[in-house]
Amino acid sequence: MTKSNYKLTDKDFHQINMRSLFGFQLGWNYERMQGSGYLYHILPQLRKIYGDNTPELKSMMKTHTQFFNTSNFFNTIITGIDLALEEKQGIDAQETVAGLKAGLMGPFAAIGDSIFGSLVPTIFGALAASMAAQGNPVGIFIWIAAQIAVNVFRWVQLKFAYKEGISLVTTMQDKLNAITDAATIMGVFMVGALVATMVNVKFAIVPQIGGVSLDIQNNLDMIIPRLLPAAVVGAIYWLLGKKGMTSTRAIFIVLVVCVALSAAGVISKM
Amino acid sequence: MILWWQVILLTLYAGYQILDELQIYSSLSAPVAAGFISGIIMGDVKTGLIIGGAMQLTVLGVGTFGGASKIDANSGAVLATAFAVALKMDPQQAIATIAVPVAALMVSLDVLGRFANTFFAHRIDAKVEAEDYKGIQRNFLMGMIPWSFSRMIPVGLALAFGAGVVKEIVKVLNGPLLWLGNGLTVAGAVLPAVGFAILLHYLPVKKHFAYLILGFTFTTLFTTVFGYAQLLGGSIKGFSGVINGLPMLAIALLGLAFAAISYQTGQKIGNAPKAASSNNDEGEIEDDEI
Incomplete structure (x- = not known):
């Protein structure tokens, strides 16, 4: 058989979503990244569409273990579009599906990484961390609530994508761009706020100039409070722009410089 | 000292x-939650929150992009909290002496875990060939083992056997090498700056620099006012009101308002007949970790 008569039910969507939420990346590896995860999360449905022990199923299983890597916050959008095709065309959809997966994984990886991998953790992580610094765990619970909402979004997108098909990608694009832009504004704003509260360092040195002691920190405070933290962040920003600089290296450079300046009595903890 | 059941619970969490x-x-995997949970297990939530919060900020911008390994701030926060509480270390010092080096060392174990999973991927290929559907699923789920063991083994070993070494280090840092101990405390306080700088590289700062200035200025002014108000409130005798520190949620709401304004204006422009050129100048996130 080449055409399948199987129609996906809500039970199938439920099963795919469970496997996606709790198992999609367990097999992540350097060679094919989420390849085996993709096969795993739709395997029961593939078996229903093509039937066990058919050459079609074997061939499709091989297609689905190929290299795949996208944001695990958007992966079921690709799954939904893929399964809608396979359900209609069966094995004839093989090439289309392979192309579709390869074509969509990049864009969704970029959007997903920036919104869910970077911006959401920034905004809620910043909130949770600054509350934690005062000994207050409430921010962690706010973050958990936000992630539950995100997981609801991950859950509903599969059926939505299955129904809308490929046209979904273009309609989503504009909306996602606007949301990303708004979220980056909040992200940038929060970084500004964090620089002002969470980098707790000040000048400790009070040099004597012609018999007059110069309180550097007090003078800086008159310009604007927390100028030194802002300068430190600016300096590290510049450092990170240098060639061959990694975040881990930057962390150790900061460690060494801080110890040196502190030992020399130039800076101290606020 | 760290009790055996604490070692087991912390290892399981890792x-x-x-x-x-x-x-x-769920965000229970975030460094701030790692500190919180370790704090609960160790019986000192405050220390855990301070360490976890600082590690959260240090890695704020370090997301996992395209499967690149990132500095493992979670394991760092777990170990730092455990030792800080057990050996009564200064939390700030524990961040620089334990959490950061551990987090950096753990990167290589993350690489090892991801590498080990290739083995199961090849087993899956064989099972596909054999049409063994149960085998495919079993070998996929076994990927859990390299992932979690790459964290559990080093964290468990360090907790069980590391206390003696850490105790010596603490003694030296507060004795003959006090200058180093103090320096590491300062470094612990400055480290979040690295997280912010990394994040700024990923965010389109040039486009939105005005919001960076707004965020900084609002907060620096308020935090100064709130800080001194708190100080005054505490020192005036007979003052019955309670003055808290600057609530960060309020600052976050300001940021949310700016984001909402931008979103609404963006939608209006998008609906205008002249379909604005939607060229994507968002391309700041281009490649893996810096």
């Missing part, structure tokens, strides 16, 4: 957190 991060991302 294994759980990576699976959480890979899958449901």
Whole structure:
């Protein structure tokens, strides 16, 4: 058989979503990244569409273990579009599906990484961390609530994508761009706020100039409070722009410089 | 000292957190939660929150992009909290002496875990060939083992056997090498700056620099006012009101308002007949970790 008569039910969507939420990346590896995860999360449905022990199923299983890597916050959008095709065309959809997966994984990886991998953790992580610094765990619970909402979004997108098909990608694009832009504004704003509260360092040195002691920190405070933290962040920003600089290296450079300046009595903890 | 059941619970958490991060991302896998949970297990939530919060900020911008390994701030926060509480270390010092080096060292174990999973991927290929459907699923789920063991083994070993070494280090840092101990405390306080700088590289700062200035200026002014008000409130005798520190949620709401304004204006422009050129100048996130 080449055409399948199987129609996906809500039970199938439920099963795919469970496997996606709790198992999609367990097999992540350097060679094919989420390849085996993709096969795993739709395997029961593939078996229903093509039937066990058919050459079609074997061939499709091989297609689905190929290299795949996208944001695990958007992966079921690709799954939904893929399964809608396979359900209609069966094995004839093989090439289309392979192309579709390869074509969509990049864009969704970029959007997903920036919104869910970077911006959401920034905004809620910043909130949770600054509350934690005062000994207050409430921010962690706010973050958990936000992630539950995100997981609801991950859950509903599969059926939505299955129904809308490929046209979904273009309609989503504009909306996602606007949301990303708004979220980056909040992200940038929060970084500004964090620089002002969470980098707790000040000048400790009070040099004597012609018999007059110069309180550097007090003078800086008159310009604007927390100028030194802002300068430190600016300096590290510049450092990170240098060639061959990694975040881990930057962390150790900061460690060494801080110890040196502190030992020399130039800076101290606020 | 760290009790045996604390070692077991912390080790189990170390294994759980990576699976959480890979899958449901409940944020219990975030460094701040790692500090919180370790704090509960160790019986000193405040220390855990301070360490976890600082590590959260240090890695704020370090997301996992395209499967690149990132500095493992979670394991760092777990170990730092455990030792800080058990050996009565200064939390700030524990961040620089334990959490950061551990987090950096753990990167290589993350690489090892991801590498080990290739083995199961090849087993899956064989099972596909054999049409062994159960075998495919079994070998896929076994990927859990390299992932969680790559965290559980080092964290468990360090907790069980590391106390003696850490105790010596603490003694030296507060004795003959006090200058180093103090320096590491300062470094612990400055480290979040690295997280912010990394983040700024990923965000389109040039486009939105006005919001960076707004965020900084609002907060620096308010935090100064609130800080001194708190100080005054505490020192005036007979003053019955309670003055708290600057609530960060309020600052976050300001940011949310700016984001909402931008979103609304953006939608209006998008609906205008002249379909604005939607060229994507968002391309700041181009490649893996810096």
